[in-house]
Amino acid sequence: MKAIVQERFGPPDVLRLADIESPEVGAGQVLVQVHAAALNPYDWHMLRGDPYVARLLGGVGLTRPRSRVAGIDAAGKVAAVGAGVHGVRPGDEVLGFCRGAFAEFACTTPDLLVPKPAGLTFEEAAAVPMAAVTALRGIRTVGRAEAGQRVLVNGAGGGIGTFAVQIAVALGAEVTGVCSTRNVELVRSLGAAHVVDYTREDFTDRGERYDLVLDNVGGRPLGRLRRALAPRGTLVANGGGAPGHVFGAMGPLLRVATVDPFVRQRLRPLVPTVPDGPVHEDLLAVTSLIGAGRLAPVVDRSYPLADTAAGVRHVEQGHARGKAVITVA
Template identity: 55%
Template sequence: MRAIVQDRYGAADSLRLAEVARPVAADDQVLVRVHAAAVNAYDWHAMRGDPYIARLSFGLGAGPRARIRGRDFAGRVEAVGRNVTRLRAGDAVYGDLGPVDGAFAEYVRVREELVERMPAGLTFAQAAAMPVAGSTALICLRDAARLQPGQRLLVNGASGGVGTFAVQLGRAFGAQVTGVCGTRNLELVSGLGADEVVDYTRDDFTRGGRRYDVLLDLVGNRSLTDLRRVLAPGGTLVLSGGGVSGGGSLFGPMSLLVRGRLLARLVRHRLVVPSTVPSRENLVALREFAEAGQVVPAIDRSYPLDRAPEAIRYLEIEHARAKVVITG
């Protein structure tokens, strides 16, 4: 089968299209013919081995432990292992492979508990855009922030992959949502349901005097002091990620997350750095939100499989809004 493989850490030109062995489903796995996959910041970090401390999980050699990039996928079940009872050949499914050989390929094999039936009414591209970014937003708001109806939520990085889901999920949870983004993305974020949109090129949201019950920071470009200034008494700051720009550092955005964990023990506000792991439970929840019309994946661009390096380069350099997907 065709797949995008990588043998050494580096820029997008370290990726290449190659013929590799088609995987075979083990007893507790399903084999899926991939119709679409999504690009995430995780793929960029794994490709670059950046920040360097992350190579403890990516692989300490010349290249990543997993040769094939890509985590999110959507497609049709091709075959099932003998212990699989919930799915059968022909089912339309989606899921998150986690840090294993990836989805930028014609086929993937995945454990049954990490795959779920696709939301009805979505295309394969839309479904592929959901698992990592949608689950991250869900974990941040539902589990970490414990977001409640009527609360004021601010999403810093509202036009990114996770941010576009966070805006919609915030509305679904009944919050008053403010999104922070650049000028070109104001209409996008407003169209996703944000009650208010702040253009960071014109206004500093940390100096406006507004207070929020929950602040979800997806950018990592402001100090903890700035972010805490925006919180109402007893408010919650959720730190998750920090984009893909910069690079070449020892800790990268992880340094802010580590400081957040340490500071959380010393301040009145709740500071939370959530852990995100693939979960069928979250895929079921996202499917229900999508089928209820409360979440619609926003897609910036689509690329064919042989142009996957270009897709990652676009995410890295052009600050893609919403999701970038690989089709076919």
């Protein structure tokens, strides 16, 4: 099969298209014929082995990538199932988490897959897993957003942000989205009642107070973020870090957790959505919202499998509007 492989840590240029053996489906596994895969910041972190501390913790590999084939979000058709797998059959259209998604076939487990909503293309479906589940957890699970609350989403034009705005609106919140000038109309179209163009003003200087702030950017000091919170408001921190950082986003997230016990406001780090965790119920929740017409993926652009490196570079540079995806088949 054709796949994007990575032999060492480095920039997107280290990725190459190669012919390799297709994975064999084992007991308890599902083999997915990948039609599309999404690009995430997770992918370039894995590509570069960043942050460095993640290498010591075993998250990405110490001296070389833990996984030779990159990619984690996929949508496609079930090609085969292993012994002991129930509820998933060959031919089913699915979306979910598949390690090695930048390939024609990838193996995963049934608990990491859900049926693809009929109204989505494979490219749209691939955009869902990591970004939508992270947004759901940030807004609903950790942020505890409720109807009537004032919710601010920083980074509202990105992959997680576009889902987060819609999820908060679906919960009945009054949503303010913070984004760049080119994304103002997009964020407004997703249901945001108010949009702040960060190139013109800083939302922490506006004097507005929010019940929940989901920060997907990580570019402002904690003290300034707290100024935008109601006295007992909640900050959910999910952002920061850049290539080459020793600790990446882990430093600011630890700071949030450290300060939380000493203030009245709730300060919560958002633990990254990893494909090995319990995600099935969250995947079902977001696809249910999609099926009800209350949530829709925003796909910025798609790349053929051979141009995966260009797609990763686009995401790493922070240019993605919504999600960028790879079309595999």
